[in-house]
Structures are given as structure tokens and as C-alpha cells.
Amino acid sequence: MKVLVLGSGVVGVTSAWYLAQAGHEVTVVDRQPGAGLETSFANAGQVSPGYSAPWAGPGVPLKCVRWLLMKYRPFVFWPLPDPYLWRWLAATLENCTAAAYDRNKGRMVRLAEYSRDVMLDLRAQTGITYDDRQQGTLQVFRTRKQLDAIAGDLAVLNQYNVPYEVLDTQGCVRAEPGLAQSSHKIVGGLRLPGDETGDAFKFSQRLAEMAQAKGVTFRYNTDIRRLRSEGGRISGVETAQGVLTADAYVLALGSYSPALLRPLGIRLPVYPVKGYSLTAPITDESLAPVSTIMDETFKIGITRLGDRVRVGGTAELAGFNLRLRAPRRATLEHSVSDLFPGSCVPSQAEFWTGLRPMTPDGTPVIGRTGLDNLYLNTGHGTLGWTMACGSGRVLADVISGRKPDIAADDLAIARYSA
The missing domain is CATH 3.30.9.10 (D-Amino Acid Oxidase, subunit A, domain 2)
Incomplete structure (x- = not known):
């Protein structure tokens, strides 16, 4: 399947990596000249599953x-x-409220602990280093x-x-x-x-290089303008370099994600x-x-x-x-x-x-939307570095039709309309 990932921060790059590992043909699009140059560039540096709250x-x-x-x-x-x-x-x-805090922290720790384990596997398999x-x-x-x-x-x-x-x-x-x-x-x-601990920028850059060596295409210096929809599906992405099409689309643009979704009638509380x-x-x-x-x-x-x-x-x-x-x-x-x-x-x-x-409940939004071929991986707040690998793996499993290793239904945007 051809998959277009919008965004090359640490979440977008890990999404691309695990999608490619699952056998998909992946293209990453970003307005920056390289990976990890915005929110991932100089964050606090900790991968802190236990501190996820x-x-x-x-x-x-x-x-x-x-x-x-x-x-x-x-x-x-x-x-x-x-x-x-x-x-x-x-x-x-x-x-x-106490009930909401317990619920939200529980699912955040679940995802963060899983993400740390996925990162351990990635390090063991690839030898990637990043301070x-x-x-x-x-x-x-x-x-x-x-x-x-x-x-x-x-x-x-x-x-x-x-x-x-x-x-x-x-x-x-x-x-x-x-x-x-x-x-x-x-x-x-x-x-x-x-x-x-580790440098999210170095990680993003090196994983992007490794993904490119595995066949992932990175289209940098490309402004993303609009998502086209037709018949309950995304039909293309309008960019400064023309319209890009794929079978599935992943929105991993962090704080800039809601603006692309509003014209489609999707309200993302980020x-x-x-x-x-x-x-x-x-x-x-x-x-x-x-x-x-x-x-x-x-x-x-x-x-x-x-x-x-x-x-x-x-x-x-x-x-x-x-x-x-x-x-x-x-x-x-x-x-x-x-x-x-x-x-x-x-x-x-x-x-x-x-x-x-940041989402109101602290938990990122990962998974399907109301449009058949549009998926989200965004809203990680201060924990994008902590949750990136697990989020990318969960998303790749969802798109590939596999059951994720952890419960993931409560991570999707549908929780805001429940």
C-alpha cells in the first residue's frame, strides 16, 4: 500500500519507519529541509514512561x-x-477530576511503557545511537x-x-x-x-537516514496546503509542489494538524x-x-x-x-x-x-478518523519523544490490519465523540 506521512518530526519519522517495516511504500512530506527541525529539535531529552501523566x-x-x-x-x-x-x-x-486523571494516566503509561520496549528493540536491531x-x-x-x-x-x-x-x-x-x-x-x-535520555533530533535524523536506505522517500521543503476529500476518503494532498496521492494518509503535524482537519469537518482538540x-x-x-x-x-x-x-x-x-x-x-x-x-x-x-x-486529556490521538483512509498520530504534548516509537508501531499495525500489541482503541479520535 502507498502511504503518505505528513510531518517529519520524531513521530512522523517513526511512523514512516514502522510502516516501511510492515511492507508499505512510504513517502514523508515536510516543509522543513530535514527531519526533526521543529518541536523535536531541542526538547528536554528524556524518554520517561514512568513520568507520563x-x-x-x-x-x-x-x-x-x-x-x-x-x-x-x-x-x-x-x-x-x-x-x-x-x-x-x-x-x-x-x-x-480524579477519575479522569486515573483513566488518562493509565493509558498514557500503557503507551509509554510499550514505546520504551519498542525503542529497546529498535536499538538492538539497528545499533542506532543518539546521545x-x-x-x-x-x-x-x-x-x-x-x-x-x-x-x-x-x-x-x-x-x-x-x-x-x-x-x-x-x-x-x-x-x-x-x-x-x-x-x-x-x-x-x-x-x-x-x-x-537521548537527543530526539539526532534520533530523528538518523532514523530518517535509515528509513531512506530502506526505500522511504522524503520530500522536504514542501509546504502542505490542504487535504482533498471525496466520497468519504482523502483523494490527495495539495502542496506547493502539486497534488500528492496515496492509498492511505497519516497526519503527524503536531500542533498544525487541527487546521488541516477543520475543512473536513473533523474537530481535533489539540x-x-x-x-x-x-x-x-x-x-x-x-x-x-x-x-x-x-x-x-x-x-x-x-x-x-x-x-x-x-x-x-x-x-x-x-x-x-x-x-x-x-x-x-x-x-x-x-x-x-x-x-x-x-x-x-x-x-x-x-x-x-x-x-x-497538547490534548485536553494528555493522551495522543492515534488511529483511524471518520474518513476511510486518513489516520492520525499527533497530540503527544510533552511526551512525543517518550511515546514516538510505540505510537509509530501502533499506527503501522492499525493501517496494516493487524491487532496492536497493546489496547489502542481508546487512543483514537473517536474518544472525543463518545
Whole structure:
């Protein structure tokens, strides 16, 4: 079958890889000159199945108010006159119940754990490298209240047999010696030894090269303008280089996916949540992180990527605005300087921003649509890197008429009309 994949971020590239592995003739289309050049380019770097959780949950609306009042704010809101923003916010608030949180986290952990296993297989089969490390994730808590609040998360981890360790202050330092200087600021932590780290951009580029060697065609520098439909099916994709046709079509354009679906009468509740990162060379390895540390107070991830430190986080609702804002940089610099002083020079770091495609329930949208030959693989929010391989494999199974290895019916867009 001829399959057209729209988007060459980490989700689009993994979709193409697994579709090609399943025997399909695959073409990938993207406006960028190469793979992984937008949201996948400089994300926080962690592959964190155990840390997979929806942003919507009990108490989150009140937390957002408090975050807006902090000097180093993990959440920023610009009240734009955008009806899609307000609809998305309303749907997100509906998911801030205990029952919704448990349901959403459960399916997110299911997909993320599967994705980590699929990535392990891919690494074993291909030898692909991408500054990857398999040394776990440590979520550090600065207050006793934060530490006491993890009981619900532990219940889900137990349900899915995800290994974890609850650590005291010294346990955190043993896991991450670079925290020794800031140990007095930490009351404890949650360590997830099965989590990994790696550069999503390097992974996307190298997997795209491998896919191309296996026969996948990549059409870069190609603007995608419109999806044509006829008789309940997609009949082609209008691009700046003409109309492209296939037997099946995969939409993996992240935050830009909803705009192509609206003319078809499909409402996809995905909205861009702007994130930022810093990337700096390590100046003292003994003071640097070993793997990934999640600073719970500021919602910042600090990750070791080879000889670099990647500091990523913040959630800014600002539409499709890609302006780099100095206050967001200050939050990132504060977190890494506070926990790992002397490990790098944050003021000299490369500053980046990207748009993370977020659904109201935190779970990506993977699978069929109301049109026979149109499929979605989008809406991964902050977890596109974590869930990419599993999402690509699930989608390839669905398109190939095979039953996925995990339950996947509740990942499709139909859940929003149920």
C-alpha cells in the first residue's frame, strides 16, 4: 500500500519507519529541509514512561493560579481572543477530576511503557545511537507536600508494574552526585530506573537516514496546503509542489494538524503549548547530572546529553507565537543553577522554543478518523519523544490490519465523540 506521512518530526519519522517495516511504500512530506527541525529539535531529552501523566488533574486549576504568581513561573497564560484556545481550556478543565486523571494516566503509561520496549528493540536491531543513556529519571521534591502528593502516581506505577524508588535526600544524592551542593534544598525524590535520555533530533535524523536506505522517500521543503476529500476518503494532498496521492494518509503535524482537519469537518482538540529549552556545554562533569532530573517545583527537566546539558520546560499558552521570551529563559537558568551550580554556564546556552501539541486529556490521538483512509498520530504534548516509537508501531499495525500489541482503541479520535 502507498502511504503518505505528513510531518517529519520524531513521530512522523517513526511512523514512516514502522510502516516501511510492515511492507508499505512510504513517502514523508515536510516543509522543513530535514527531519526533526521543529518541536523535536531541542526538547528536554528524556524518554520517561514512568513520568507520563496528564497535566489535567485534581487541584491543577488552583496550582495554575499559584504558578502564575511565582517569580520563576512554570505556567504562563496569554488570554488570546482565540476560540480554539478557550474550547481547549474548557475541555482540559473537564479532565481535572480524579477519575479522569486515573483513566488518562493509565493509558498514557500503557503507551509509554510499550514505546520504551519498542525503542529497546529498535536499538538492538539497528545499533542506532543518539546521545542515549539508560540511567533512569529522578523527580526531586523541594517540599514535603510535593513528596506526600505522589501516592496516586505510585498506585498507577504499581498497576502497570513500573519499577520505582522513593528516595530521601541522601538517596537522591547517591543517584545523582551532582546534587550534593543543593541537597539542603531537597526533601526527597522519586526515581524511575527504567527511564532513558537521548537527543530526539539526532534520533530523528538518523532514523530518517535509515528509513531512506530502506526505500522511504522524503520530500522536504514542501509546504502542505490542504487535504482533498471525496466520497468519504482523502483523494490527495495539495502542496506547493502539486497534488500528492496515496492509498492511505497519516497526519503527524503536531500542533498544525487541527487546521488541516477543520475543512473536513473533523474537530481535533489539540492546542500548542509552548515550551523552551537551554542547551549548554558541560564545564565540570563531576557537578553535572548523570541522567535526567525533574525539578517538580518549576516543572523543569535537566538532562545529560553527551557533553551537553539540556534544560527544558515551562508551559506557555500563546498560540503559535514563537517569540523567545527572556523571563522564560530566566526560569530555566534558575533551575539548573540552583540544583547543579557550576555544571555549565547557562548564560551562554543556546535558547530555543517549540510548540508541543497538547490534548485536553494528555493522551495522543492515534488511529483511524471518520474518513476511510486518513489516520492520525499527533497530540503527544510533552511526551512525543517518550511515546514516538510505540505510537509509530501502533499506527503501522492499525493501517496494516493487524491487532496492536497493546489496547489502542481508546487512543483514537473517536474518544472525543463518545
